[in-house]
Amino acid sequence: MTEQSRIDIRSVTKLYGAVRAVNDVDLTIDGGAYCCMIGPSGCGKTTLLRMIAGHETPTSGTISIGGEDMTTVRTGSRGTALMFQNYALFPHLSLTDNVAFSLRVNGVAASERRDKAREMLDRVQLLHLADRVPSELSGGQQQRVALARALITNPKVLLLDEPLSALDEFLRLRMRVELKRLQNQLGITFIHVTHTQPEAIALADQVVVMDHGVVEQAASPRTIYNRPHSPYVARFMGGQNVLTGTVQSAGAEGTVVESKDGNLYDLPPIEGAKPGDTANFSVRRDRIQISDTKGDGRNCTEGTVVNIEYQGTFVKLALETGTREEFIVYLDDDAYYAAPKAVGDKVHASWAPKVNHILVGANNSTGTPYED
Numbered sequence: 001m002t003e004q005s006r007i008d009i010r011s012v013t014k015l016y017g018a019v020r021a022v023n024d025v026d027l028t029i030d031g032g033a034y035c036c037m038i039g040p041s042g043c044g045k046t047t048l049l050r051m052i053a054g055h056e057t058p059t060s061g062t063i064s065i066g067g068e069d070m071t072t073v074r075t076g077s078r079g080t081a082l083m084f085q086n087y088a089l090f091p092h093l094s095l096t097d098n099v100a101f102s103l104r105v106n107g108v109a110a111s112e113r114r115d116k117a118r119e120m121l122d123r124v125q126l127l128h129l130a131d132r133v134p135s136e137l138s139g140g141q142q143q144r145v146a147l148a149r150a151l152i153t154n155p156k157v158l159l160l161d162e163p164l165s166a167l168d169e170f171l172r173l174r175m176r177v178e179l180k181r182l183q184n185q186l187g188i189t190f191i192h193v194t195h196t197q198p199e200a201i202a203l204a205d206q207v208v209v210m211d212h213g214v215v216e217q218a219a220s221p222r223t224i225y226n227r228p229h230s231p232y233v234a235r236f237m238g239g240q241n242v243l244t245g246t247v248q249s250a251g252a253e254g255t256v257v258e259s260k261d262g263n264l265y266d267l268p269p270i271e272g273a274k275p276g277d278t279a280n281f282s283v284r285r286d287r288i289q290i291s292d293t294k295g296d297g298r299n300c301t302e303g304t305v306v307n308i309e310y311q312g313t314f315v316k317l318a319l320e321t322g323t324r325e326e327f328i329v330y331l332d333d334d335a336y337y338a339a340p341k342a343v344g345d346k347v348h349a350s351w352a353p354k355v356n357h358i359l360v361g362a363n364n365s366t367g368t369p370y371e372d
């Protein structure tokens with residue numbers, strides 16, 4: 001299935017009048033991968049998904065599935081199935097008839113479509129409810145019917161537009177496990193649009209972070225979280241503090257950057273950097289120590305505690321450091337309670353030089369939702 005379900009998106013742009021919903025996107029999604037697309041509202045995720053499904057046609061560029069150009073092939077003939085956000089089940093039909101619906105449209109004989117629908121309901125563990133109508137089901141069960149209905153066409157690619165957004169937190173976590181289990185069993189490509197960072201990180205083999213119609217970064221969840229490409233990805237995915245400074249010295253041995261408050265940071269070499277350039281870098285929130293005493297002024301910052309949140313396995317400390325964004329520190333709860341802090345305390349945060357991670361791209365995107 002792997003080669004047959006690979007998706008190649010080449011120079012795809014979609015214009016709605018003056019709105020550039022998707023802007024010159026190049027992206028390869030491996031066959032059999034679980035891909036999550038994430039980004040703020042309006043960044044073009046749904047438009048890209050709908051173009052892969054064939055519900056929209058690109059203004060320019062091509063989309064291939066399994067090496068075959070599908071850009072203008074009609075929806076039902078490209079081996080994709082789209083599961084809608086609101087499930088779009090028929091209220092008056094039984095679960096069996098809901099799931100069998102597309103086979104009926106395609107003229108499959110009654111007994112065959114019933115057998116196939118029951119097989120799909122069994123796959124999503126709903127066979128015992130096959131004769132009920134959707135209103136007699138819970139939200140999670142309705143979602144599983146919608147999944148069975150999408151899968152009955154044996155797609156090479158399943159497209160899911162915010163499939164878990166209508167569920168409560170408990171069900172969402174359960175359905176997340178089920179989606180992953182199904183994808184593993186079927187071995188087909190899943191493309192799942194989400195607004196939720198932990199969902200993308202937990203489910204995906206490949207995370208695609210979008211902003212203003214472009215793909216900012218596409219990589220494994222670990223790379224996206226640990227080695228974000230740009231200030232935007234670092235902020236949007238969370239887990240990192242973004243810092244800015246001016247290059248003091250640059251060479252093969254490394255780059256020294258000075259922040260506005262005079263602290264120095266030891267970064268790896270930055271290609272082409274020269275003294276006076278602006279450098280953006282990030283520091284993982286869980287790789288920082290705090291103390292009451294000032295260090296040597298390298299790889300550190302000072303701040304005032306403005307918020308303290310107990311999170312179970314760690315404590316989240318927000319510091320005001322004089323830059324426009326909060327500096328967040330995640331402390332192991334044992335370490336924190338050995339020397340607890342209060343709001344208003346002045347502290348020194350420091351970290352090992354190897355924690356400094358270079359970011360590229362402009363430092364002007366906040367990673368927060370936006371309006372056009």
Ligand SMILES: Nc1ncnc2c1ncn2[C@@H]1O[C@H](COP(=O)(O)OP(=O)(O)OP(=O)(O)O)[C@@H](O)[C@H]1O
Nearest residue numbers: 016019021039040041042043044045046047048372
């Ligand atoms: N049919 C349309 N006509 C005009 N503009 C559209 C249409 N569909 C989408 N857009 C615009 O294209 C841009 C991208 O929309 P899209 O729905 O792809 O974003 P999204 O990232 O999926 O957002 P959300 O997370 O809110 O669903 C937005 O500016 C949106 O207003």
